[in-house]
Amino acid sequence: MKKYILLTLLIMLATVIFTACNSEPDNIPDSGNPIHEAENTPPVSDNNTADNSPGDNNGLEAPSDGQTDAGNEDPAGPDVFFLVISGVEINLDENINNIIDQLGEPIVPVFEVQSCAFDGMDRIFRYPGAELYTYPSGDDDFIHTIAFYDDTIRTPEGGVRLGSKVQSVFDTYGEDYELESGMYKFKRSDTLLEFLVEDEMVIGITYRLDIEIQIG
């Protein structure tokens, strides 16, 4: 009888071990967000950083020849989309502490909400012209979305900003985009740059990691 029980337990053990070798890593809720893969280094862009301080163009229309204060020497363009605020390059999936170190504290207290089911806080940092949305991973927060909220900042490549004409988007980023209900989506690696256009005018600019975040 003992032999049968022993055999049974051995079969069970083998089953569990076999499954262990063939299954995906666990994805149970933990203290982190699955987006970030533990590395803290932001994606490296090969673009020059540039001062893009607000207020240097009083007209609504940005230059369309690409000769803004942001460099774009590589004709193929950088590997990823990034933003420049006050000379500081801001990359998606970058540790927000890097930004705080260079740009200082946000202009209003950080908007913090506890993640619905996971430990840690989702945070939104407001800097001049844009809000940076972060997700928690370990002890740090990483940027997953950057959204323009006024026309005081521009995209580094072509100086597109809220209120620009849609043609300046095409002049700067070409026509390799996906159009969805007035939203022009450009993709580089796993970063997205989206322009929402209404009546030929840009009314929304958003940088995103190519992931979907749901709240609730």
Added chain:
Amino acid sequence: MSTRLSINKLTIIKIVLAVFTFIFVFAVLQRLFMPKYASYALEGNLIGEYYNSTMDQDVVLIGDCEVYANFSTVSFWENYGITSIIRGSPQQLVWHSYYLLEDTLRHARKKPQVVVFNVMAMQYSEPARDSEPYNRLNLDGMRLSPVKFRAFQASHLEDEDFLSYVFPLFRFKENWKELNSEDIRFFLQNPQVSLNGFMVRSDTQPAGMTPHPILRGNYDFGEKPMYYLEKMTQLARENDIGLILIKAPVLWPHWFDEWDEQIAQFAAQNDLLYINFYEHVDEIGLDWEKHTFNAGLHLNAFGAELMAKYLGGVLANEYNIPDRRSDFYIAQHWNEMTQQYYRLIGIQQEEISETGKISSFLID
């Protein structure tokens, strides 16, 4: 001949014993390795807790965190004698909600009179990638049934298989590395984290800066959430249950006017009541300095009390939901729950005065 027969019998007995031993050990291991959600992601217990309820409920609230945080089941009782339960869970999508309603009707001995559905998730057409943990928080606690299977079919991600929902051991086996005293303490039963689905948070984090809404190109709800909203409406109608659509009042995430108009239109077409509570914040008495525990995303217990007082009035006056306070057994049950509520609030308030934050969430 008889010797051969007895050998065969003995062999059969041994096989049967071995099978039972296997099943027993498997069940023990599965129970041991399953997360108990006692010190993190407490919301993982919400769906399963429903089955512990032994009472019939007149009102069922269904939806995401905007229901389980924002409506006090205890206050429905205290103010109106209304019996209610919340089938809420984090990031509950509309198809989850539909099947939770089916599941509720399947288990209820007496059907509820009204179902209240929070429409926040209508904006999501598909589950987000990497959202399997949320899928599990919604489905793992559901009892095995054809409804659960259909819920899985409607919501699973590409790499998910139903077997891992039936035998979660295969999913959570790695937990053996992190087994701790909680796994032993809550081996027989997970901790209770809610009062009929209401999670109690009495701390306060006033609303400060509210992010600007990120505009969208398309505000039309997707086909899938619309399909399941229609199914929910149909299911309620077939069972002669009143369906109320609500949008809880939160400052963030933003609820666009375009979405609100679609819900209002759907409600009008289907003769349903739709309440966007954001339009009634002053009437309800909500104060974003006092009644939210995370800057306007969720209400705290005191905000949830106000919400229940307001919605309870609608339920009592417009839907004639009965006052059960004169029923001895029902009253006894709810009065015990009310005591548990105030006991937990008291503990939390003490913690806040001593440490500035709360650490007690479990119902004793």
